[in-house]
């Protein structure tokens with residue numbers, strides 16, 4: 001398992017990435033409704049309470065995939081499976097996780113898919 005300190009860093013990073021994505025949804029929504037008023041201050045909170053489907057349809061394809069991967073990584077953190085390769089079960093190198101916090105495959109497995 002990844003060191004606790006690194007684990008916390010990765011978790012922060014994932015939350016940050018999710019916040020950015022949700023903020024992007026905020027901009028999309030704003031544009032869509034041609035609303036020139038400021039977004040509600042508690043937008044982050046509201047966006048997180050939205051049904052997944054609503055959040056996902058507001059995003060473009062790549063952002064949608066990213067959000068799904070981020071959410072999956074966060075739930076793996078909760079279940080204690082985070083950091084293990086989903087294919088071979090080996091630990092994913094911390095360096096790789098730092099570069100790609102929602103990686104699900106170790107380098108060897110990822111390369112075998114290329």
Ligand SMILES: [Zn+2]
Nearest residue numbers: 085088106109
């Ligand atoms: Zn692997």
